[in-house]
Amino acid sequence: MNWEQLLSLKRSGDTNKRIRKEQDETRLGFEVDYDRIIFSSEFRSLQDKTQVIPLSKTDFVHTRLTHSLEVSVVGRSLGRKVGQKLLEKHPHLKTIHGYQVNDFGAIVASAALAHDIGNPPFGHSGEQAIGEYFKTGNGKQFNEMLSDKEYQDLCDFEGNANGFKILTQNRKGREGGLRLSYATLGAFIKYPKESLPKKPTSNIADKKYGIFQSEKDSFLDVASDLGLQSTSSGQNISFSRHPLAFLVEAADDICYTIIDFEDGINLGLVQEEFALEYLINLVRESINVNKYNSLTNTNDRVSYLRALAINSLINEAADIFINNEESILSGEFKTALLDKCKYEAQIKDIIALSVDKIYQSKEVIDKEITGYEVIRELLDKLITAVNNNSDNKPTSYDKLLLKTLPNTINFTGKSLYKRLLNVCHYVASLSDSQAILSYKKIAGIEI
Numbered sequence: 001m002n003w004e005q006l007l008s009l010k011r012s013g014d015t016n017k018r019i020r021k022e023q024d025e026t027r028l029g030f031e032v033d034y035d036r037i038i039f040s041s042e043f044r045s046l047q048d049k050t051q052v053i054p055l056s057k058t059d060f061v062h063t064r065l066t067h068s069l070e071v072s073v074v075g076r077s078l079g080r081k082v083g084q085k086l087l088e089k090h091p092h093l094k095t096i097h098g099y100q101v102n103d104f105g106a107i108v109a110s111a112a113l114a115h116d117i118g119n120p121p122f123g124h125s126g127e128q129a130i131g132e133y134f135k136t137g138n139g140k141q142f143n144e145m146l147s148d149k150e151y152q153d154l155c156d157f158e159g160n161a162n163g164f165k166i167l168t169q170n171r172k173g174r175e176g177g178l179r180l181s182y183a184t185l186g187a188f189i190k191y192p193k194e195s196l197p198k199k200p201t202s203n204i205a206d207k208k209y210g211i212f213q214s215e216k217d218s219f220l221d222v223a224s225d226l227g228l229q230s231t232s233s234g235q236n237i238s239f240s241r242h243p244l245a246f247l248v249e250a251a252d253d254i255c256y257t258i259i260d261f262e263d264g265i266n267l268g269l270v271q272e273e274f275a276l277e278y279l280i281n282l283v284r285e286s287i288n289v290n291k292y293n294s295l296t297n298t299n300d301r302v303s304y305l306r307a308l309a310i311n312s313l314i315n316e317a318a319d320i321f322i323n324n325e326e327s328i329l330s331g332e333f334k335t336a337l338l339d340k341c342k343y344e345a346q347i348k349d350i351i352a353l354s355v356d357k358i359y360q361s362k363e364v365i366d367k368e369i370t371g372y373e374v375i376r377e378l379l380d381k382l383i384t385a386v387n388n389n390s391d392n393k394p395t396s397y398d399k400l401l402l403k404t405l406p407n408t409i410n411f412t413g414k415s416l417y418k419r420l421l422n423v424c425h426y427v428a429s430l431s432d433s434q435a436i437l438s439y440k441k442i443a444g445i446e447i
Contacts, residue, residue, distance in 0.1 A: 001228065001330070006183065006227065007097075007103065007183050011179045018181075030106035033180045033184040040178060046063065046064035049431055050122050062259060064119060067255060068113055074255055075248055076108060078317060079104040083099075083100075083103065085318070085322045111245070114188055115190075115248060121430050121435045122367075122372075130157040130375060132372070134157075142416065160209070164210060164212075164215055165214065182222050186226045187244035191208045191209050193239070205238075206238065253337075257338075257350055261275065279306070282343055283305060285312070286312060292304060316343060374439040375427060377443065378427050383419075385401040
């Protein structure tokens with residue numbers, strides 16, 4: 001892989017090549033990507049989607065929206081740090097092609113901003129609830145009617161693949177989705193493979209999948225333009241990551257490791273004295289002891305340590321990327337950046353404590369159970385209505401349900417797979433509150 005291709009400004013539908021030196025410096029193409037994402041309705045819905053604590057009404061707990069904004073900020077810093085080193089190492093990117101440090105920051109920030117845009121309501125349990133409906137619920141009936149890969153898309157419904165669908169899918173008046181640059185789309189795709197085969201290697205890029213069957217052609221167009229390296233054989237599709245996807249992943253890892261932990265402290269799920277010691281272990285080289293000792297409340301102490309920890313991990317991740325640039329470009333680098341960092345042990349300690357005290361807390365578990373029931377009921381009723389309508393035998397109840405569905409999504413096509421996937425896509429687009437409201441309407445519960 002080479003940087004000239006990887007930094008492609010091409011957008012879906014382009015007939016002419018976009019040249020970096022011809023860009024309007026007041027509004028660069030990669031910065032347009034950021035704008036298009038942040039003004040999209042799909043991004044706005046993240047303000048009411050669970051990050052860690054499902055359905056939390058506590059002011060200081062992060063939603064998907066605040067998490068995504070923070071990941072984009074960290075990603076921008078990472079991109080700029082790496083971009084500066086890359087331009088020093090490959091000066092022709094600047095002198096001949098016109099790329100600047102901020103281009104790298106803008107690409108990573110944009111991809112990071114969108115990294116959770118396809119996630120369903122109720123956190124990761126939302127993905128699992130959709131999958132369980134097809135694996136063990138009424139959705140099992142469709143197994144024999146779909147190809148193996150189509151059925152696997154549903155059984156392992158993946159927010160990353162749904163995100164790529166949002167960013168690229170065609171609909172009337174919005175051909176090519178948000179029409180982001182291919183560089184940003186490449187950086188967005190952490191798992192450039194289909195749902196099958198599952199985890200064929202120990203490569204981090206194979207941990208999950210990032211492409212539904214419905215967007216396979218769009219993905220192949222992006223991968224070809226960027227010059228991503230194919231890692232598959234036969235009929236299966238998989239590629240090495242776009243190098244900047246490692247930075248997007250690192251930004252997400254940094255934020256959920258540190259900031260989810262901060263939420264747990266503020267909620268009282270993790271004892272302050274115990275938790276602060278974990279954070280101090282990350283920043284012993286940079287902490288100002290006198291300043292820290294002068295802070296008089298939990299929020300200030302946690303905020304100070306959080307800022308130092310994020311800065312330390314940004315610098316560490318950028319250094320690891322630059323030191324491994326050649327193996328990353330050749331597709332031989334197969335782990336997350338933070339798995340190679342000197343703070344690996346401290347990070348694992350924080351994550352282990354978070355799993356025990358936060359992710360498995362009674363509050364989280366109780367409300368995830370609610371999410372499972374809500375999503376199961378919505379899928380069951382909507383899939384029945386959509387399929388009955390396709391068979392020209394909708395009940396009066398089905399007709400009423402169909403009127404509640406948006407006309408921006410096609411629920412009437414001949415393909416069973418696409419109808420099922422689009423129902424899942426619609427349910428995944430709902431915020432936590434919208435999902436609960438729809439469930440109450442269907443269940444006849446007084447609102």
